[in-house]
Each structure stands twice: as structure tokens, then as C-alpha cells.
Amino acid sequence: MGREILLRPERCILCYACEVACAREHGGRGNVWVVPADGGGVPVLCRHCENAPCVAVCHTGALVRDGNQVRLLAERCTGCELCLWACPFGAVGLDLEEKRAYKCDRCPHREEPACTLTCPSGALVYRCVADFSAWRRDVAGREWAVGLERRGL
Amino acid sequence: MRGLIVNPDLCFGCRACSSVCPAHLIALRDEDGRRFLRFPGVCDEDCSRCQEVCPPGAITLGEVAGAPEAVELEFVLRRCTVCGRAFAPEKALAALRPRVRESVGGGELPWWDLCPSCRRGVLAGSVAQAASPLPVG
Numbered sequence: 118m119g120r121e122i123l124l125r126p127e128r129c130i131l132c133y134a135c136e137v138a139c140a141r142e143h144g145g146r147g148n149v150w151v152v153p154a155d156g157g158g159v160p161v162l163c164r165h166c167e168n169a170p171c172v173a174v175c176h177t178g179a180l181v182r183d184g185n186q187v188r189l190l191a192e193r194c195t196g197c198e199l200c201l202w203a204c205p206f207g208a209v210g211l212d213l214e215e216k217r218a219y220k221c222d223r224c225p226h227r228e229e230p231a232c233t234l235t236c237p238s239g240a241l242v243y244r245c246v247a248d249f250s251a252w253r254r255d256v257a258g259r260e261w262a263v264g265l266e267r268r269g270l
Numbered sequence: 271m272r273g274l275i276v277n278p279d280l281c282f283g284c285r286a287c288s289s290v291c292p293a294h295l296i297a298l299r300d301e302d303g304r305r306f307l308r309f310p311g312v313c314d315e316d317c318s319r320c321q322e323v324c325p326p327g328a329i330t331l332g333e334v335a336g337a338p339e340a341v342e343l344e345f346v347l348r349r350c351t352v353c354g355r356a357f358a359p360e361k362a363l364a365a366l367r368p369r370v371r372e373s374v375g376g377g378e379l380p381w382w383d384l385c386p387s388c389r390r391g392v393l394a395g396s397v398a399q400a401a402s403p404l405p406v407g
Contacts, residue, residue, distance in 0.1 A: 126401040152394035159394035173373035174366050176286075176325040195323040196289035202358045203370050205381045207389035216289035 119185040122223065122233055122241060123249050124160065129240040131158035138235035139221075146212065148221040149232055160232070160241055163187065163208040163221035171200035171209060171220075179218075186223060194218050273334030274313040274320070276341055280328035283307060283345035283359035287320035287329060296320060303356040305345040311338030326365065350385035352392075357385035 133151050139162075140147035149162045165186040166172075172180045172187060179193035180200055196216035200209045209220045224230040233243040242249065274295075283305050288298040293315050297308040313331065321329045347356035348363055363382070371379060381389045 124397070126397050150390050152390050154391075154394040155398035157398060159397045161390040161393055168373050168375065170370045170373045173369050177323060195286040197284040197286035197323070197325060198358070199284055199325060199362070199366060201386050202363060203366060203373075204386065205374075205379070205389060206393050207384075207386035209386070211285075216285070 120243050120245055121165065121185065122162065122221070122230055123244055123246070125240050125242065125253075126157065126159050127240075128238045129158040129160065130238045132237065134235045134237055135160050135232035135241055138231040142224055142227075142231040143219070143222075146210075146219065148208075148210070148219055150207075161206060161208060162232070163204075164206060165221075165223075170203035170205065174199040174203040187220075189218060189220055189222065191217055271312055271334055271337060272314055272331055273311060273338045274309055275330045275332070275334070275338070276309045276343070277328045277330070278341075278343055280326040281307070281324075281343055282326055282328075282362040282365050283343070284325060284362055286323045286325060290319040290323050292317060292319065300347065300356065303347050303349065305347055305359055306342055307345070308340060308342045311340050348383065350388050351383045352388040353385060355385045355387075 129151070131151065131153060135149050136147050136151050139149045149160050151158050151160050167182070169180070169182060169187050172182055176197070176199070177193045177195055179190050179195070181188050181190065194217045196211065196218065198211055198218075200218050201211055209218050211218055227234075229243045233241045236242075244252070285298060288296040288307065293313075295310045295313055295315070299306050309329075318331050321331050345359035345361055348358050348360050349356050367379065367382065370382075371377070381392065384392065
């Protein structure tokens with residue numbers, strides 16, 4: 118199973134390191150938006166949907182579903198803006214100078230995306246979904262046990 | 271003379287033609303909640319990119335008699351229900367909605383009337399709320 122960029126939002130410390138790392142990796146304009154929420158933050162980026170609305174509306178085949186991700190083939194993009202209107206998460210941007218859409222590409226030139234490599238608090242991680250779920254269960258169980266111990270139960 | 275004929279019934283006001291035109295002959299501007307697209311009546315460039323990329327197929331390039339005048343189309347932009355920003359032509363949203371609905375398996379599209387920035391805000395809010403730590407013990 119392929120790895121994906123996954124989120125542990127309770128760990129986000131709103132430092133914007135992922136935004137900066139992504140921007141540095143993509144020529145100064147990043148594909149991640151850190152949004153303040155509920156005292157912390159949530160990095161918002163393309164979720165590479167299985168039934169992606171952006172792919173459904175793209176009329177030049179610039180957005181394609183490929184394995185476990187949605188690829189944006191920049192040379193086919195016309196900058197029409199339809200994918201921005203279709204994306205439920207606001208995870209696609211439009212570069213008005215280059216006249217092209219942009220979104221998370223999971224840093225194909227790297228072993229691991231810049232955002233997950235950089236995240237200092239482990240809020241963004243690059244893992245397989247099955248591993249991630251097992252890990253989350255394990256951590257939740259330990260935290261629960263520690264809580265009981267502290268209360269002398 | 272080669273005319274650039276745009277069908278106003280089909281054109282829904284996206285950016286494709288104005289983005290790809292190498293001679294910058296198609297002008298797009300957003301102003302006071304409206305989008306204006308101005309097409310030259312005539313185009314003698316050795317190019318048909320606009321016709322190729324137009325999503326609804328509204329542009330036709332072909333020989334015409336005389337010199338057709340430039341045409342300006344006007345579109346009402348939908349305002350985001352959260353922040354009020356005008357973000358997309360109503361006509362384009364109406365045209366795309368069925369395809370988007372089908373892609374997500376039907377149902378309502380609660381994000382549809384929000385601009386991309388407010389869609390991120392709503393997503394972040396719901397993720398943060400779901401992630402609020404449970405009381406331990």
C-alpha cells in the first residue's frame with residue numbers, strides 16, 4: 118500500500134513550517150495552507166480523493182487519478198479555474214502569473230514530502246493508512262493507560 | 271479574414287481562453303461582483319488554442335466576410351456565503367454542479383457556495399473539532 122500525507126491535528130502547533138518547506142520546495146509558492154482553528158491549526162492540502170471532483174471537471178486531462186494520488190500535469194493545464202471551484206477543500210490554487218493551477222504533488226522528486234519531513238511536532242506524517250491507524254490506536258491506548266495510572270486506578 | 275465567434279449561450283466565464291491566448295487578445299477582468307470577457311471579432315494569428323481548450327466549446331474560429339466587431343460578455347459572480355468575496359461565475363457553477371455531484375456520489379454539496387479560502391476554513395474547523403482530545407480516565 119502506498120504512503121500518504123496524513124494528519125494528527127491535535128499535534129499542530131501552528132508554526133507554519135510545512136507551508137514554508139512546501140514553498141521552498143516548489144519555487145516559492147506552496148501547496149499547503151495552515152489554517153488556525155480551535156486554538157491550534159490544521160494544515161490543509163490536497164487529499165488526493167478517490168472520486169475527485171477536480172478530476173471530474175478537468176476538461177484537458179491535466180488532473181488525473183494515478184494509483185493512490187491525483188496528479189496535476191502542468192503542461193496540460195489551461196488555468197481555466199474549474200478545479201478550484203470543484204474542490205470541496207479549497208486545496209487547489211491558481212497562479213495568475215503562470216496561468217496554471219497548483220496543488221500538492223507529494224514532492225515526487227523526494228523520498229518523503231518536504232512538509233512531513235519538516236513538521237517538528239509530528240502533526241503531518243507520511244505513512245500507509247493501515248500503519249497509521251494501528252499506530253494511532255496504540256498511542257491512544259497508552260495515553261489512556263497513563264491517565265488511569267495517574268489517577269491511581 | 272478569420273473571425274473569432276463566441277457563442278454567448280455556451281460560454282460560462284472561465285479563464286481558459288484568456289489564459290492560453292499567446293497574443294493576449296482575450297481580456298478578462300473581475301469588477302464589482304461581475305466578470306467581463308472581451309473577445310476580438312477577428313484573429314489572424316496562426317493559432318487555435320482558445321477553440322481547443324474552451325470547456326463548453328463556445329469558441330469557433332473560421333473564415334468570415336467583413337470584420338466582426340469585438341464582443342464583451344458579462345457574468346455575475348457568486349459571492350461566498352461566509353466572507354462575501356465574489357469568486358466564480360454563477361453560470362459556470364450551475365454548469366459544473368451536476369458533474370461534481372455525480373463524482374461524489376450525489377447528495378448536497380455543502381461547500382458549493384463558499385470560496386476556496388472559506389472551504390479551507392470550514393475543513394480546518396471540523397477537523398480541529400473532531401480532534402479535540404478526549405478526557406483521559
